[in-house]
Amino acid sequence: MFNLTPAVRIILIINVAVYAVQRLIFPDLINLLALHNFNSSLFSPVQFISYMFLHSTQDFGHIFSNMFALIIFGPNLENLWGTKRFTFFYLFTGVGAGLLYSGISYYEYSQLYESAMTFIKDPDATNFVGFINDHAPFLESEPLVARYLRNPDNVFLQNQCVVLAKEYLQIVVDSPMVGASGAIFGLLMAFGMLFPNTELFLLFIPFPIKAKYFVALYGIFELYSGLHRNPGDNVAHFAHIGGMLFAYILIRYWSRQRKNFY
Numbered sequence: 001m002f003n004l005t006p007a008v009r010i011i012l013i014i015n016v017a018v019y020a021v022q023r024l025i026f027p028d029l030i031n032l033l034a035l036h037n038f039n040s041s042l043f044s045p046v047q048f049i050s051y052m053f054l055h056s057t058q059d060f061g062h063i064f065s066n067m068f069a070l071i072i073f074g075p076n077l078e079n080l081w082g083t084k085r086f087t088f089f090y091l092f093t094g095v096g097a098g099l100l101y102s103g104i105s106y107y108e109y110s111q112l113y114e115s116a117m118t119f120i121k122d123p124d125a126t127n128f129v130g131f132i133n134d135h136a137p138f139l140e141s142e143p144l145v146a147r148y149l150r151n152p153d154n155v156f157l158q159n160q161c162v163v164l165a166k167e168y169l170q171i172v173v174d175s176p177m178v179g180a181s182g183a184i185f186g187l188l189m190a191f192g193m194l195f196p197n198t199e200l201f202l203l204f205i206p207f208p209i210k211a212k213y214f215v216a217l218y219g220i221f222e223l224y225s226g227l228h229r230n231p232g233d234n235v236a237h238f239a240h241i242g243g244m245l246f247a248y249i250l251i252r253y254w255s256r257q258r259k260n261f262y
Contacts, residue, residue, distance in 0.1 A: 008074040034176030096246025097182020125152035185243035
């Protein structure tokens with residue numbers, strides 16, 4: 001039986017309750033509370049907190065894995081810090097994860113927008129190929145794209161591809177980010193820093209591994225995945241990195257304050 005501490009229990013209940021509301025009552029909750037791009041009309045500052053209590057209703061594994069990690073790593077940290085400090089840490093790393101993700105998402109969208117507008121203003125096949133290759137390679141499978149590239153002087157096809165580019169821009173800018181993963185990765189980083197030699201037994205590793213090595217390897221994997229993201233990868237790797245980074249900063253700050261105090 002898991003020994004749930006007060007804050008861990010409340011966070012778990014909120015996440016499960018919100019998931020149930022999303023799935024059974026109000027599926028459009030994601031448009032209100034998920035974290036959207038700064039350029040989106042759906043963006044609101046409150047989303048930097050609310051997003052971490054929502055999960056994809058299309059993938060039960062999303063909420064299950066996050067909540068499982070919460071109840072594995074959370075209680076040890078809450079017992080060490082106390083409920084108030086643990087709660088602050090959880091929210092701080094979750095917001096930090098959202099900020100890093102949003103900053104990178106803003107930059108990537110700006111690059112996408114610039115490329116798309118180059119084609120929209122001058123619907124030339126060369127501009128369209130540049131847009132597809134650099135920012136939307138999976139659109140190559142669209143029949144319209146193939147027809148246009150075979151007939152680049154066809155005005156009707158040009159206009160249709162302009163519409164396609166505009167629709168793609170709208171889809172990207174309104175694509176939200178949800179999940180407690182940023183805060184969970186913050187807990188993971190904290191556990192690795194504060195209990196570095198604790199041996200973890202994981203289903204996908206056939207031998208025990210010390211927490212400090214697991215966290216380091218996981219962090220490297222997330223960084224690599226974020227920098228070399230494959231088309232169709234909808235995992236917010238930089239939110240995970242953000243959670244770990246802000247956790248590291250806060251723990252180092254607390255450690256320095258304690259040393260100064262004593």
